[in-house]
Amino acid sequence: MEYTAEVLKRTTGDLETISLGDWITVTELGSRYGTGSRQTRTILKQMGIFETRYGEDKAGRTFLTLDAIKDGLGKHIIPRKKGSFPFDVLSPKGQQWIADRWTDTVTALDNAKADDPKLTEALSRLEAFKARRTTPLAPQMEVCWLIDHYPDMSQTDIGAILSLPKQTISHWVKLREKQRTAAKLRKTQSLS
Numbered sequence: 356m357e358y359t360a361e362v363l364k365r366t367t368g369d370l371e372t373i374s375l376g377d378w379i380t381v382t383e384l385g386s387r388y389g390t391g392s393r394q395t396r397t398i399l400k401q402m403g404i405f406e407t408r409y410g411e412d413k414a415g416r417t418f419l420t421l422d423a424i425k426d427g428l429g430k431h432i433i434p435r436k437k438g439s440f441p442f443d444v445l446s447p448k449g450q451q452w453i454a455d456r457w458t459d460t461v462t463a464l465d466n467a468k469a470d471d472p473k474l475t476e477a478l479s480r481l482e483a484f485k486a487r488r489t490t491p492l493a494p495q496m497e498v499c500w501l502i503d504h505y506p507d508m509s510q511t512d513i514g515a516i517l518s519l520p521k522q523t524i525s526h527w528v529k530l531r532e533k534q535r536t537a538a539k540l541r542k543t544q545s546l547s
C-alpha cells in the first residue's frame with residue numbers, strides 16, 4: 356500500500372502530497388516469498404524483528420519489536436474501527452532489511468529441523484497424512500495428531516515442527532486433555 360504524507364509548502368501555502376513508499380503487511384510479505392502467515396511470522400521472529408506479546412485476553416499475538424519500529428523498519432497500526440485488530444506494516448527500508456536476511460534465516464530454521472531425525476520423520480508423516488485428507492487440518496488438529504502419534508514428543512519440538520509458539524501448543528494440549536477427561540467421565544456415567 357502506498358503511504359503518503361501531506362506537507363505544507365511554505366513558499367506557496369499549498370499542501371503537497373509526498374510519497375513515503377510502498378508499505379506492506381506481513382501477509383503480503385509472506386505471499387511475496389511464497390510462505391504462509393504463520394511461517395512468515397516464525398521467520399521474522401527468528402530474525403529478531405518480531406516478538407510475541409500477550410494482551411488482556413491472554414492471547415499471544417506477534418508484532419514488530421519496539422526497536423524495529425524505532426529503527427524505521429515498520430509501524431504498528433491500531434485501527435480506530437471497533438472490532439478491528441492491530442497489525443503491522445513494513446516500510447521499504449524494513450522490506451530491504453528482511454530481504455537481505457531472508458535466505459540465511461530460512462536455511463537456519465530448516466537446518467534446525469533437519470538436524471533432528473525424529474522431527475523430520477514426524478513432519479513427513481504429518482504431511483503425508485494431510486495429503487490423504489480431503490479437507491485441510493487446522494493447527495489445533497495438527498497438534499493433536501502429533502500428540503496422538505508421538506506422545507513422547509516435547510511441546511517445544513511440536514512448536515518447531517508447526518512453527519507455533521510453545522504457549523499455543525501448551526494451551527491446546529491442556530484443552531485436549533480436558534476434553535478427553537470429560538469424554539471419559541460421560542462414558543462411565545450410567546444412562547439414567
